[in-house]
Amino acid sequence: MSELPDNIKRALSELPREREPDPALEERVVRAVLGRRRRWLWVGAATAAALLLLMAHPWSPARAAGETYVLLLSPGPGYLAPPPGQLEERRAEYGRWADSLARAGKLDVEGHLEPPGDVVDGLFIIRAASDSDAARIAATCPHIKYRGHIEVRRFVE
Amino acid sequence: MTGGEDAFRTLYRAHTPALYALALRLSGSDQHEAEDLVQETWVRATRKMSGFRGESALRTWLCGVLVNVRRERARSAWRMVDAPDIEPAAPPRDDAAFDLERAIAALPDGARDIFVLHDVYGYVHREIAEMLGVVEGTSKSQLARARTLLRKALSPDEARS
Numbered sequence: 181m182s183e184l185p186d187n188i189k190r191a192l193s194e195l196p197r198e199r200e201p202d203p204a205l206e207e208r209v210v211r212a213v214l215g216r217r218r219r220w221l222w223v224g225a226a227t228a229a230a231l232l233l234l235m236a237h238p239w240s241p242a243r244a245a246g247e248t249y250v251l252l253l254s255p256g257p258g259y260l261a262p263p264p265g266q267l268e269e270r271r272a273e274y275g276r277w278a279d280s281l282a283r284a285g286k287l288d289v290e291g292h293l294e295p296p297g298d299v300v301d302g303l304f305i306i307r308a309a310s311d312s313d314a315a316r317i318a319a320t321c322p323h324i325k326y327r328g329h330i331e332v333r334r335f336v337e
Numbered sequence: 338m339t340g341g342e343d344a345f346r347t348l349y350r351a352h353t354p355a356l357y358a359l360a361l362r363l364s365g366s367d368q369h370e371a372e373d374l375v376q377e378t379w380v381r382a383t384r385k386m387s388g389f390r391g392e393s394a395l396r397t398w399l400c401g402v403l404v405n406v407r408r409e410r411a412r413s414a415w416r417m418v419d420a421p422d423i424e425p426a427a428p429p430r431d432d433a434a435f436d437l438e439r440a441i442a443a444l445p446d447g448a449r450d451i452f453v454l455h456d457v458y459g460y461v462h463r464e465i466a467e468m469l470g471v472v473e474g475t476s477k478s479q480l481a482r483a484r485t486l487l488r489k490a491l492s493p494d495e496a497r498s
Contacts (some may be wrong), residue, residue, distance in 0.1 A: 184456070184484055188491060191437045192456055198354035199361060205372050206349060209379045214342055263410065264376050 212264065246307050248288065248335040249314040251321070253302040256329035273322050274302075281306060286317065305335065349379065352396055356403055362453050363407050365442035374410070378403040397460070401468030404450055408469075411446055440490045444483050451476050452483035 184192070255261070262270040281287035281304075289305040304321075308314035311334065318330045356378060360371035382402050444452060450469065454460045455476070460468070462476040469476070 184488060185492075188437070188487070195362075195437065195457055197358055197458065199358040200354055201357040201372060201375065202368075205357075205375065206346070206353075208372075209349060209353075209376045210342065210346065212376050212380050213345060213383050261377075261381075261409065264373050264380070 246309040246313070249306050249308050250333045250335050251304040251306060251314075251318050252331040252333065253304075253321075253323050254329045254331070256327065258327040259329075260326045270322075270326075277320070277322055278304060281317070345383070352399055353379075355396060356399060359400055359403060359453070359458065360407070362438070362441060362457065363404065363450060366438060374403055374407055377406045377410075381406060397464060397468070400454070400458070400460075404454070404468055405470075408446075408450070437491070440487055443490060444486055448479045448483035448486065451479040452487070455480050456484075 278287055286307045287304065288307065289303070306314065306317055308317055311332070314332050314334070318324070318332050321330060323330055353375060356375050357371060360374040360378075361368070364370040364374060378399060382399055385402070441449060441453065441457075451465055454465050454468070455462070462473045462480075465471075465476045466473045
């Protein structure tokens with residue numbers, strides 16, 4: 181093993197192991213950690229409401245023909261998470277993708293699961309002509325670009 | 338203040354100075370990057386607390402989260418768009434003026450992570466391998482590489498020979 185000269189070892193041992201950050205960082209972090217939870221709760225409630233509506237009402241007339249599929253989004257080991265402060269922008273990008281499906285009559289529900297977990301973070305319920313069509317639609321989701329994982333499952337009523 | 342917030346602030350104050358020092362060292366003393374790293378580490382840690390199994394000290398686990406967050410950000414294309422380019426630290430001009438922190442900052446990313454964790458923070462190869470998801474042999478070889486580079490950077494005579 182390559183060893184270092186004593187003077188460098190001594191200098192290394194004297195480097196500070198702790199540094200106080202700007203005091204403002206604490207508030208920023210607390211907002212990011214606790215604020216995020218509150219936002220997820222809201223999104224979770226909205227998703228639950230959407231799912232209830234979905235169960236209570238028949239499919240809309242504009243709905244595309246075919247089967248119903250659930251796309252389950254999970255981060256996966258290589259997921260490129262958004263940098264701090266860009267979570268909303270990332271969600272908006274997913275939202276624009278969902279909007280394009282909705283305009284084609286292929287989207288029934290979009291949302292996230294609460295609480296966020298390691299396994300599944302979000303879901304879309306879509307209409308597709310077949311398994312391969314559903315996989316093709318899933319492949320256009322921005323989540324794939326960010327190296328996330330999408331499980332495509334046919335939903336049987 | 339809620340009980341949860343109170344508990345989080347206690348944790349934050351206990352561990353952040355160590356996380357921030359590590360973040361500064363890994364980011365080449367870029368204060369903004371270090372603050373972002375600390376923030377993302379806490380966000381990730383509170384979300385993944387179930388991943389902490391008590392096999393290592395909480396601080397060791399948090400440091401591992403931070404190192405992995407930094408690695409992901411370094412790989413990410415966004416950073417190049419969003420952050421101003423940081424000039425790599427220049428090697429010191431002579432023995433008398435050597436600046437150890439700058440020499441560490443100038444190490445290649447992978448070697449620097451392992452050097453800092455081992456030679457500055459005293460983690461053993463087994464812990465580093467666990468933190469970074471690499472085998473111990475990788476940790477050992479990267480440490481040797483980092484030490485060689487650092488020695489050359491701090492000893493111009495050796496670099497020329």
